[in-house]
Amino acid sequence: MHHSVSAVLLFFLLAGEGAALAQSPASTVGLSVRRIELASDDAQPAPEVAVSLGLSTVFLFDSEASREGLMLEGRERFAMVDAGLNTLRLVPSEKISAGERLKLTVRFQDGAAPASATFVLVAHPARSEALVEVYRRKRSVETYQEEVRQARIEATQCREENERLRAERSAPDGLTGLISTKVLSGRGVDFRDVTMDVTQGPGGAAGKQLVLAYRTARRVAVEVTLKYVGDAQPWTAVGATLRSKTSDELKVRQVWQSGPVAPGSDTQRVVVEAEAASESPQGSFTLKLWDADMRRTVTLGNVTFP
Template sequence: MLLLAGTSSTSQLCPPPGVSEGRCIELKADGTNEVSEVQLSPGQPTTFSFDSDVREDGLTLENREHFKVAPGKRLITLVPSESVRGEKPSILMVCFADGAAPACATFRLIVHPAIGERQVEIFRHQRSVDSVQTELKTTREEIARLREEIARLRAERDRPDGLTGLFVSGMVGKAGIPSQEITDLVTMRKSNTLGLVGVTTLRAPGRAAIGLDLQNPEGAKPWTPQGAVLVGPKGEVLEATFWPAEPIPSGEQRRIWIEVMAPDSQTEGPFILKLWEADGQRTFVIGNVIFPALTVEPGL
């Protein structure tokens, strides 16, 4: 995380407009760079200045016969010949020697009969290949998780609503959904910034839910939930959703529902519930959260 933060593509490398002469182009580390257009003119040199060494074999230029080329490690100068007039734009690709991302840069060379850019500076938001691969792995995992969530939502959409839908989904058996009042059983942290009025837990096959009645003290700032997790007896963490995501005003009481989706064996507990607010400064933590047992075969 620190590595990714330290190479953020939001930091600016080009100087402010008017500070330096010529054109400045920044290359993003995420590989989403567009092909930059650079305007050249016959007989006039245009110099590309890079902040990283270019590979000796890393220069590719379309229609090279129409250009004088002076290659270097960090400076590449192009002079279009008169024969380039009327030709289609040429593509210049430059690849870097350090193996970091972005590995290459691509430019579309536009020829103007009279006006050309004399100097173009190129700066890279440089990242290591390992850093890029780590981010790609994380992104793929997140995409897989979202696909599973979409599949679940589609499956639920295909079921009927209301009580019928609960039975068809298998969440309700003949004994209904077992619930348990555990207000007197849970433990509270002294650092909690909310008062606890009541706790109810519910359980269904593959799901567990907690109903929290919370009190925001008089004079306190509004408390807006942002995230919640359940931590199991072996340190396992179950990601939780919550509803509603509305602030609890000062001096008022609200009920917040927290739900997890997990195999029945993972909801045995006891758990520690951690709930935090939007700015991350204030938390609410209770321990010894248990769910009622599933004693009857679900469904019909």
């Protein structure tokens, strides 16, 4: 069943009216390569590397590493630890907690300096660094050229994003703004009540009461009414991901919450807005929300769009 009146009211909110807690989290959609160069002394701090439940993080070393010399704090929190001579693949299991910090030390076989490398694995609720290249020796010209190429692509994307943000900031509020930025693009807003279909993961920081899914020509949004479930600490979502069953991730544009979920607050609304990957995103998505310390999350599965 599709509706349109309250949907337009929601997108008034997304356009900027009454967004007291509006936030625009940085997006890390897409796979990028992290490059780490090791110094020959112990002066540099241990680099932090993001890992996440069920997602692979692969280290690629330019020197052969010792499998016996691998030391991983909290090894039981990983579903896979696959160590090769030049590679190390890690997949965290459900035993890992968001915000947890675990030390990883890799020792090299050739005895050259530095003899080992230490990293701090930081558990993120939904995102991980897919590929980390680690260099002990002087890097080749080709790797620097590739890094420059990626930097140019990212700079171009940043310029385009800045131009889009400036255009949206200069647009009028309300329905006129939605029309001027082509969010509606002549088709209006469709929405669907998916409360009965959506499943909630165990141990959430708040309970779901109502879930509505919205779609326009260029955007999708999920509105979740959350209820207090007895957590003593107030909870406010600061970040979100929308990921399909095939691990495709929609680019989240902003997260808005009407107020903290806390004792006495009854219910609060959270709205997650994302770019539509296609005219009509197919299949179901998992919505994950997390707070500032990344330890308390809300996970909703089987979210579908009209």
